[in-house]
Amino acid sequence: MEKKPKRIGVYVCHCGGNISDYVDVEKVRRSVEGEDAEIVVLAKTTMFACSDANQREMVEDIKANNLDSVIVSSCSPKLHMLTFRNVSVRADLNKFTYVHANIREQASWAHSDDKNGATEKAIHLVKAAIAKARYAEPLETNKIRAVKTVAVIGAGVAGMKAAISLAQKNTDVILIEKEPFVGGRVAQWDSLSTTTETGKEMVKRLYNELLKYDNITIMTNSEVIENKGSVGNISLKIKKTPRFINATACHPDDLKRAIEVCPVEVPDDFNFRLNSRKAIYKNYPSEYPQIPVIDVKNCTRCGECEKVCKAIDFNEKEEIFEIVAGSVLMATGFDSYTPAYGEFGYATSENVITLPQFKRLIDTQFDKLIYKGKEIKTIAYIYCVGSRQTDGENTYCSRNCCTSTIHAALTAKNKFKNITNYHFNRGLRTYGKQEILYADSLRSGDIYFQSYEDGLPKVSVEGAKTIVKVNDVLTNNREIEVEADLVVLVTGMVPRSDNSIGTLFKLPKGRDKFYNEVHMKLRPVETVIDGITIAGACQGPKNITESVNSALSAATKSYTILSRGELETDPLVATIDPEKCSWCGACEEACPFDAILKVENGKKVIAEINNTVCKGCGMCAPVCDPDAVNLIACSSREIMSMIDALV
Amino acid sequence: MGELNKKSAKILVFSTEKISDPAIDMAGLLKLHYPPTVYTISIPCSSGIKPSWILYAYEKGFDGVFIAADGSDCIYGESCTEKTGNLVSKTHNLMKEKNIDPARLRMAAICSVCSESFVKQVRGFNEYLLKTLHA
Numbered sequence: 195m196e197k198k199p200k201r202i203g204v205y206v207c208h209c210g211g212n213i214s215d216y217v218d219v220e221k222v223r224r225s226v227e228g229e230d231a232e233i234v235v236l237a238k239t240t241m242f243a244c245s246d247a248n249q250r251e252m253v254e255d256i257k258a259n260n261l262d263s264v265i266v267s268s269c270s271p272k273l274h275m276l277t278f279r280n281v282s283v284r285a286d287l288n289k290f291t292y293v294h295a296n297i298r299e300q301a302s303w304a305h306s307d308d309k310n311g312a313t314e315k316a317i318h319l320v321k322a323a324i325a326k327a328r329y330a331e332p333l334e335t336n337k338i339r340a341v342k343t344v345a346v347i348g349a350g351v352a353g354m355k356a357a358i359s360l361a362q363k364n365t366d367v368i369l370i371e372k373e374p375f376v377g378g379r380v381a382q383w384d385s386l387s388t389t390t391e392t393g394k395e396m397v398k399r400l401y402n403e404l405l406k407y408d409n410i411t412i413m414t415n416s417e418v419i420e421n422k423g424s425v426g427n428i429s430l431k432i433k434k435t436p437r438f439i440n441a442t443a444c445h446p447d448d449l450k451r452a453i454e455v456c457p458v459e460v461p462d463d464f465n466f467r468l469n470s471r472k473a474i475y476k477n478y479p480s481e482y483p484q485i486p487v488i489d490v491k492n493c494t495r496c497g498e499c500e501k502v503c504k505a506i507d508f509n510e511k512e513e514i515f516e517i518v519a520g521s522v523l524m525a526t527g528f529d530s531y532t533p534a535y536g537e538f539g540y541a542t543s544e545n546v547i548t549l550p551q552f553k554r555l556i557d558t559q560f561d562k563l564i565y566k567g568k569e570i571k572t573i574a575y576i577y578c579v580g581s582r583q584t585d586g587e588n589t590y591c592s593r594n595c596c597t598s599t600i601h602a603a604l605t606a607k608n609k610f611k612n613i614t615n616y617h618f619n620r621g622l623r624t625y626g627k628q629e630i631l632y633a634d635s636l637r638s639g640d641i642y643f644q645s646y647e648d649g650l651p652k653v654s655v656e657g658a659k660t661i662v663k664v665n666d667v668l669t670n671n672r673e674i675e676v677e678a679d680l681v682v683l684v685t686g687m688v689p690r691s692d693n694s695i696g697t698l699f700k701l702p703k704g705r706d707k708f709y710n711e712v713h714m715k716l717r718p719v720e721t722v723i724d725g726i727t728i729a730g731a732c733q734g735p736k737n738i739t740e741s742v743n744s745a746l747s748a749a750t751k752s753y754t755i756l757s758r759g760e761l762e763t764d765p766l767v768a769t770i771d772p773e774k775c776s777w778c779g780a781c782e783e784a785c786p787f788d789a790i791l792k793v794e795n796g797k798k799v800i801a802e803i804n805n806t807v808c809k810g811c812g813m814c815a816p817v818c819d820p821d822a823v824n825l826i827a828c829s830s831r832e833i834m835s836m837i838d839a840l841v
Numbered sequence: 842m843g844e845l846n847k848k849s850a851k852i853l854v855f856s857t858e859k860i861s862d863p864a865i866d867m868a869g870l871l872k873l874h875y876p877p878t879v880y881t882i883s884i885p886c887s888s889g890i891k892p893s894w895i896l897y898a899y900e901k902g903f904d905g906v907f908i909a910a911d912g913s914d915c916i917y918g919e920s921c922t923e924k925t926g927n928l929v930s931k932t933h934n935l936m937k938e939k940n941i942d943p944a945r946l947r948m949a950a951i952c953s954v955c956s957e958s959f960v961k962q963v964r965g966f967n968e969y970l971l972k973t974l975h976a
Contacts, residue, residue, distance in 0.1 A: 270866045299869035300881060311849075311877030318880060424859075424916045700860075700914060700953045702867055710867075722863040722953060766885065786918040811917035812889020816928045821893065828884050833894050840853065840880040841902045 200262040203236040207243035207268035216302040218313045225317045243268045256285035263327040267295040288332030295323035325835035335762040340426035344752045345519035350378020352730025352745035353525035354400040359749035361407035372417045374487035384557035387601040401482040425725025426761045436510035438488040444505040452499035460492045466551040521725045521752040528731040531580030531685040539653035545660040546681045563610040574662040574678035577619040581686035590706045592686025594737040597628040615640040618651040687735040708734040719748040767808040774822035775800040781814035849876030850904035850970035861909035861951035868956040888924035892932040904970045905945045912950025
């Protein structure tokens with residue numbers, strides 16, 4: 195008996211103007227309503243298909259029109275497939291009868307240079323979705339076990355907060371830090387704005403909290419070198435580099451002496467190379483874990499430390515660990531922009547340093563602010579170095595540098611006597627409550643000059659003097675000249691130069707080269723890789739508050755994925771046509787999951803799919819010469835009908 | 842052969858939901874333009890494409906078929922690369938039997954962040970098809 199034609203509803207979304215600025219959505223609607231009138235019983239345009247109001251309207255439409263299937267033509271299915279499947283469920287339709295057409299990323303945006311082309315493509319894509327919907331059948335979901343462990347990569351403030359949040363939700367956490375110590379960038383700052391707590395105190399507080407939870411495993415000096423599997427069951431291989439110090443034989447006084455006697459001096463990256471450190475080191479006394487580390491790349495094996503400390507153990511070997519996590523939370527942080535040689539006098543003038551260097555300078559000096567043997571009284575800050583570039587790649591605003599600079603300038607003024615601050619900015623962005631700092635700065639007598647991108651300040655060296663000049667737009671472009679003891683380049687946040695972890699997980703990056711979320715408002719901590727969430731400044735410039743907010747959000751999202759201990763997966767398994775199959779074994783050979791069974795079926799032997807094992811890859815389908823194998827929702831009739839619609 | 846389009850050839854892309862779909866979506870997000878007659882059908886894994894689908898696409902009028910393959914990133918296992926290669930070889934032979942230029946079927950591994958690579962591939966493929974089919 196021939197099946198009754200389906201009743202399909204089609205919604206074409208404007209997405210504000212994201213789609214309708216380039217695609218004639220009304221034309222798309224008319225084209226599907228007209229040509230497929232037999233089955234398309236309803237075709238509408240909508241300003242925002244995902245809005246609550248439209249979702250409610252869809253539910254009413256489905257019920258009022260007895261629809262069998264719904265198609266929404268909007269953004270990528272990565273963003274809203276689930277939303278509209280749930281709408282179908284609320285209207286008592288099976289969620290697998292829902293079909294999505296992506297006319298934003300694959301039509302309006304991809305072809306914003308060709309409106310007619312984009313519209314024609316959108317029409318074809320919607321028609322292909324209709325063709326697919328003709329065959330969409332109600333299905334039941336499969337369930338797979340999800341390992342209730344989250345691997346948090348990066349033990350900065352974001353990673354530590356995320357780990358604590360997950361542990362409080364009874365989730366096992368493996369906190370993996372590539373560096374020998376936890377704390378990330380925040381450990382480098384003694385003074386923080388809006389709190390009297392120092393960065394080091396904050397790290398100490400968080401570390402001690404981590405230790406309270408039995409379900410958190412901290413791995414420092416460790417990095418992920420391999421990953422396999424998918425959401426719910428991600429296998430990670432972790433390489434742990436030895437510290438060459440036996441923690442159990444460790445006596446703090448001996449270790450202190452071992453550091454003192456080490457003859458090696460290497461530039462200290464913790465202090466942004468303002469000074470040097472030993473080959474056996476801790477960045478600061480209260481650093482965690484409280485065991486020093488030997489920088490084996492620079493250690494000369496002179497043996498001096500071994501003479502004074504029994505805990506030194508060069509026999510320690512690199513270790514490889516294998517763990518399984520259900521989700522991975524990425525909190526790998528940022529790098530500070532390094533100016534190019536000669537950029538505002540960087541590296542060519544000895545009185546020019548970056549903002550992170552200046553902050554470490556303030557933290558490490560007492561009574562007088564001394565740089566290269568000279569007392570500093572007059573400081574010029576040049577803003578937006580490496581950010582908001584018109585010629586370079588970093589076109590974005592690094593957000594926190596204005597506030598960070600003003601905070602550092604005020605800290606310098608409060609800590610040292612007779613400091614004068616000159617701020618050469620391009621418009622200040624001390625947003626929200628941070629405006630209080632700007633007001634404090636003005637009250638304290640700091641002086642602000644402003645220019646635009648076409649009139650940047652110029653730094654020149656005249657004898658022993660370092661001069662900064664600008665045409666100040668606030669005083670009718672009058673040329674202002676400041677003789678500064680120190681020029682501070684306000685450098686912003688850039689993505690980590692070492693992107694090996696991102697490459698390993700194939701994490702997508704945005705135009706700013708930071709890791710990219712699925713949607714900045716609707717799915718702000720999820721990536722397109724299922725089960726991988728992002729937190730903190732690896733996603734883009736953030737201050738501590740914003741990093742912690744995103745970390746808590748990412749922790750909740752990772753927890754939500756795994757909380758039930760099982761995940762629902764689409765039941766898109768292979769099927770065998772018993773009429774066509776006469777068992778040749780090709781499908782069994784092609785299946786990587788041993789999901790093909792050889793069974794008796796009346797008088798002949800045929801293949802049968804073990805649905806609990808089949809992953810729905812479809813590898814068995816092309817090798818079947820009699821074409822007896824098809825994948826649910828990707829059968830030959832569906833694909834071919836889509837081809838008919840697309841051509 | 843499909844109706845001649847002087848600006849762009851009709852290309853059917855078989856793309857995979859987890860790996861190459863994100864790259865193609867990101868190409869749109871980044872406004873990396875490519876011919877609007879490039880259409881994508883999503884499938885779970887590139888090693889599940891049937892040669893009959895590809896031949897059907899030519900029969901119905903597509904100028905070219907591009908397989909945005911999972912490569913070594915395939916979530917279903919390492920054998921994907923070899924199996925996708927096998928189905929392409931098998932299809933090439935079938936195309937030769939039908940006097941279809943085998944170069945009208947292309948395959949490249951497109952990872953989830955390979956947006957630029959995807960756009961470069963389909964633009965290059967478009968040029969080849971225009972030169973050979975619509976010159």
